[in-house]
Amino acid sequence: SVEPVTQFLAILEDNAAYADLEDQLLSLGEIIDMADEDTVEEALKEAASAFGSVAGANEVGSELSKARRQIRRGNREDARANWQNAVATFESQKVWREAANTQLRPGLKDYLAATADTVGARQQERLTREQALYIAGCSADHRDLSLFF
Secondary structure, three states, X not given: OOHHHHHHHHHHHOHXXXXXXXXXXXXXXXXXXXXXXXHHHHXXXXXHHHHHOOOOOHHHXXXXXXXXXXXXXXXXXXXXXXXXXXXXXXHHHHHHHHHHHHHOHHHHHHXXXXXXXXXXXXXXXXXXXXXXXXXXXXXXXXXXXXXXX
Protein backbone atom coordinates (compact mmCIF):
# COMPACT_ATOMS: atom_id res chain seq x y z
CA SER A 1 0.00 0.00 0.00
CA VAL A 2 3.03 2.27 0.32
CA GLU A 3 5.11 1.37 -2.73
CA PRO A 4 2.59 2.51 -5.39
CA VAL A 5 2.21 5.81 -3.57
CA THR A 6 5.97 6.38 -3.47
CA GLN A 7 6.23 5.49 -7.16
CA PHE A 8 3.45 7.93 -8.01
CA LEU A 9 5.10 10.66 -5.96
CA ALA A 10 8.35 9.98 -7.86
CA ILE A 11 6.43 10.64 -11.08
CA LEU A 12 5.13 13.90 -9.64
CA GLU A 13 8.65 14.85 -8.50
CA ASP A 14 9.77 14.64 -12.15
CA ASN A 15 7.07 17.03 -13.39
CA ALA A 16 9.55 19.85 -13.92
CA ALA A 17 11.90 17.62 -15.92
CA TYR A 18 8.91 16.37 -17.92
CA ALA A 19 7.78 19.91 -18.76
CA ASP A 20 11.32 20.89 -19.75
CA LEU A 21 11.25 18.28 -22.54
CA GLU A 22 8.27 19.88 -24.29
CA ASP A 23 10.33 22.15 -26.58
CA GLN A 24 12.59 19.27 -27.58
CA LEU A 25 9.56 17.12 -28.41
CA LEU A 26 7.79 19.79 -30.43
CA SER A 27 10.91 20.65 -32.43
CA LEU A 28 11.12 17.06 -33.66
CA GLY A 29 8.24 17.66 -36.10
CA GLU A 30 10.30 20.08 -38.15
CA ILE A 31 13.37 17.85 -37.93
CA ILE A 32 11.38 14.86 -39.21
CA ASP A 33 10.12 16.91 -42.16
CA MET A 34 13.32 18.72 -43.13
CA ALA A 35 16.47 16.91 -42.01
CA ASP A 36 18.30 13.93 -43.47
CA GLU A 37 17.60 10.45 -42.06
CA ASP A 38 20.72 10.24 -39.89
CA THR A 39 19.98 13.57 -38.22
CA VAL A 40 16.35 12.62 -37.65
CA GLU A 41 17.30 9.24 -36.23
CA GLU A 42 19.82 10.79 -33.84
CA ALA A 43 17.34 13.47 -32.70
CA LEU A 44 14.66 10.86 -32.06
CA LYS A 45 17.12 8.66 -30.18
CA GLU A 46 18.20 11.56 -27.99
CA ALA A 47 14.61 12.58 -27.23
CA ALA A 48 13.51 9.01 -26.47
CA SER A 49 16.45 8.66 -24.10
CA ALA A 50 15.56 11.93 -22.39
CA PHE A 51 11.98 10.79 -21.86
CA GLY A 52 13.20 7.41 -20.66
CA SER A 53 15.07 9.09 -17.83
CA VAL A 54 11.92 10.84 -16.55
CA ALA A 55 9.69 8.81 -14.24
CA GLY A 56 6.39 7.90 -15.86
CA ALA A 57 7.27 9.16 -19.35
CA ASN A 58 7.92 5.76 -20.92
CA GLU A 59 4.90 5.97 -23.24
CA VAL A 60 6.22 9.10 -24.94
CA GLY A 61 9.69 7.56 -25.26
CA SER A 62 8.17 4.42 -26.73
CA GLU A 63 6.37 6.40 -29.44
CA LEU A 64 9.58 8.22 -30.28
CA SER A 65 11.43 4.90 -30.54
CA LYS A 66 8.75 3.67 -32.93
CA ALA A 67 9.23 6.82 -35.01
CA ARG A 68 12.96 6.15 -35.09
CA ARG A 69 12.38 2.62 -36.38
CA GLN A 70 10.13 4.03 -39.09
CA ILE A 71 12.87 6.46 -40.15
CA ARG A 72 15.30 3.55 -40.45
CA ARG A 73 12.82 1.88 -42.80
CA GLY A 74 12.51 5.10 -44.84
CA ASN A 75 8.92 5.81 -43.72
CA ARG A 76 8.77 9.50 -42.86
CA GLU A 77 4.96 9.58 -42.88
CA ASP A 78 4.71 6.77 -40.35
CA ALA A 79 7.48 8.35 -38.28
CA ARG A 80 5.53 11.61 -38.27
CA ALA A 81 2.40 9.73 -37.16
CA ASN A 82 4.33 8.16 -34.28
CA TRP A 83 5.71 11.57 -33.35
CA GLN A 84 2.16 12.98 -33.34
CA ASN A 85 1.10 10.12 -31.04
CA ALA A 86 4.01 11.03 -28.76
CA VAL A 87 2.88 14.67 -28.69
CA ALA A 88 -0.71 13.66 -27.92
CA THR A 89 0.48 11.36 -25.13
CA PHE A 90 2.71 14.14 -23.79
CA GLU A 91 -0.17 16.62 -23.74
CA SER A 92 -2.57 14.24 -22.00
CA GLN A 93 0.05 13.35 -19.39
CA LYS A 94 0.88 17.02 -18.89
CA VAL A 95 -2.75 17.73 -17.98
CA TRP A 96 -3.11 14.97 -15.40
CA ARG A 97 0.38 15.55 -13.99
CA GLU A 98 -0.43 19.19 -13.26
CA ALA A 99 -3.79 18.29 -11.73
CA ALA A 100 -2.32 15.49 -9.62
CA ASN A 101 0.50 17.70 -8.44
CA THR A 102 -1.88 20.29 -7.01
CA GLN A 103 -4.75 18.06 -5.89
CA LEU A 104 -3.22 14.73 -4.87
CA ARG A 105 0.33 15.42 -3.78
CA PRO A 106 -0.42 16.95 -0.34
CA GLY A 107 -2.76 14.11 0.60
CA LEU A 108 -0.30 11.45 -0.55
CA LYS A 109 2.51 13.06 1.43
CA ASP A 110 0.27 13.05 4.52
CA TYR A 111 -0.61 9.40 3.89
CA LEU A 112 3.07 8.44 3.72
CA ALA A 113 3.84 10.37 6.88
CA ALA A 114 0.96 8.67 8.71
CA THR A 115 1.93 5.16 7.62
CA ALA A 116 5.70 5.55 7.95
CA ASP A 117 5.84 3.94 11.40
CA THR A 118 3.48 1.08 10.66
CA VAL A 119 2.69 -0.22 7.18
CA GLY A 120 5.45 1.71 5.47
CA ALA A 121 8.24 0.92 7.92
CA ARG A 122 10.06 -1.38 5.51
CA GLN A 123 10.06 1.15 2.67
CA GLN A 124 11.63 3.96 4.68
CA GLU A 125 15.05 5.21 3.69
CA ARG A 126 15.96 5.65 7.35
CA LEU A 127 14.50 4.26 10.55
CA THR A 128 13.40 6.61 13.27
CA ARG A 129 15.45 6.60 16.46
CA GLU A 130 12.70 4.76 18.31
CA GLN A 131 12.52 2.04 15.64
CA ALA A 132 16.28 1.62 15.53
CA LEU A 133 16.53 1.26 19.32
CA TYR A 134 13.72 -1.30 19.34
CA ILE A 135 15.37 -3.39 16.62
CA ALA A 136 18.84 -3.11 18.14
CA GLY A 137 17.63 -4.12 21.57
CA CYS A 138 18.99 -7.47 22.70
CA SER A 139 16.33 -10.04 23.47
CA ALA A 140 18.64 -13.02 24.00
CA ASP A 141 18.62 -15.14 27.15
CA HIS A 142 22.13 -15.11 28.52
CA ARG A 143 23.50 -18.30 30.06
CA ASP A 144 26.74 -19.16 31.74
CA LEU A 145 28.50 -21.42 29.18
CA SER A 146 31.45 -22.10 31.47
CA LEU A 147 29.53 -25.01 33.00
CA PHE A 148 29.75 -26.92 29.71
CA PHE A 149 33.58 -26.85 29.46
